[in-house]
Amino acid sequence: MTKTPLILAEKTNPADNNDLLRRVNGFSRMDKHQRRHWLGEHYLPADQAEALGYFDAPDDVRQEVLDNFSENTVANFPMPFGVAPNFLVNGKTYAIPMVIEESSVVAAASSAAKYWLSRGGFHAEVVAAEKLGQLHFRWGGKPERRAALLDDLCTRVRAQTKELTARMESRGGGVRGMSWRHLPEVAEDCYQLLVRFGTADSMGANFINTVLEAYGRELERWAEDCPDLTEEERELEVIMAILSNHTPNCVVRAWVSSPISAMNVPGVQVDAADFARRFKLAVDIARQDPYRAVTHNKGIMNGVDAVVLATGNDFRAIEAACHAYAAADGQYRGLSRCRLVDDTFHFELSLPLALGTVGGLTKLHPMASAALDVLGRPGAEELMCVMAAAGLAQNFAALRSLVTTGIQKGHMKMHLQNILSSFDATPEERRLTEEHFVGKTVSHHGVREYLDEVRKA
Ligand code: MEV
Helix, strand or coil: CCCCCHHHHHHCCHHHHHHHHCCCCCHHHCCHHHHHHHHHHHCCCHHHHHHHHHHCCCCHHHHHHHHCCCCCCCCCCCCCEEEEEEEEECCEEEEEEEECCCCCHHHHHHHHHHHHHCCCCEEEEEEEECEEEEEEEEECCCHHHHHHHHHHHHHHHHHHCHHHHHHHHHCCCEEEEEEEEECCCCCCCEEEEEEEEECCCECCHHHHHHHHHHHHHHHHHHHHHCCCCCCHHHCEEEEEEEEECCCCCEEEEEEEEEEHHHCCCCCCCCCHHHHHHHHHHHHHHHHHCHHHHHHHHHHHHHHHHHHHHHCCCCHHHHHHHHHHHHCCCCCCCCCEEEEEECCEEEEEEEEECCCCCECCHHHHCHHHHHHHHHCCCCCHHHHHHHHHHHHHHHHHHHHHHHCCCCCHHHHHHHHHHHHHHHCCCCHHHHHHHHHHHCCCCCCHHHHHHHHHHHHHC
């Protein structure tokens, strides 16, 4: 009698074999062409895998710079790099570089910039520019002993990192202070050293993390050899050392204001006072309703992120920090505020922006470097002001549309180009379609129908 090889049958299932073949060792050691070839064998049609090289840099040296930013690279992923001109911020006119894929964002920023150019421009000030780092550890001492020990600990860790901090101090940064916190809600023996840093014109992540890790090593030495400690107080285990991306002490405020009577909306039949009233209501709704607040803040981040990306800053850090800030009182709220006081319209935005204009990608990425050149090589605080103005402008433009014409009119006009691209429209087809849709509602379906007609004709 023959036995049925049940398990074998399962193993020889062709789908499973394909899946096993897709598992790979040593992918990181392949060069880029080998990686594309491998993708072409296992995941993509071969010609599509080869076409990933479409946006390769024109020479190996420039390509290598990009490849070295990350691991396992197979291609470049280009994004549009645009510029929003006419931004008057603190009396200086900027053309703000923006990297973003969403149609209408740069157009909206440019339009808001122009609107405020004739109304005094944007104003901005850095409220505070301090960053934080945390060293978490377990310690066998009593929480009430912290006050007596902190000074000595502080002196020791500072002395040990003198060389690390000297250069940053010469640029106006360094360690500004520290506190020792007990975290009984985590565990009775859980503590945190919260360290305040100034990082001058750099974002400072590497600096902060290097200093904190050195603090961690010194903390362990301190527990071993500080003569003032009891046996229990020598029990110490460092858990982790890392900067905090929550930066409520690295905040910029941007604002605009205008007589309400001058708040007319070009091209729209709306009374200036009515517009200001509806606009304020829209801002107030976002302050109270989290569902609206998230969308409202997304609009602000359209402007902020585009400048963050263009200047080679860390958009994940900025996003995380801004949303934490938006929920600072326990409820997620819109980040901007509007007031109508006497006859004046006031609109402002405060947000945490931990930025750098030196070091990291800002220097290495040729486009980030070009963006900083366009901005006139600002320091970190000037960039915070410009970026906050871009966020406020974006928010203004979105709300101006929302409370007047609705958002889709402008958005679909810009989006028409994307729809046409998805149908591989020729320049002539583009021209005809643009003409056809003047004054009409643009939709994907409508464009397809119209293009079908044109193509049949
Ligand atoms: C779209 O990217 C952004 C908006 O939704 C922002 C807003 O609703 O305020 C238009």
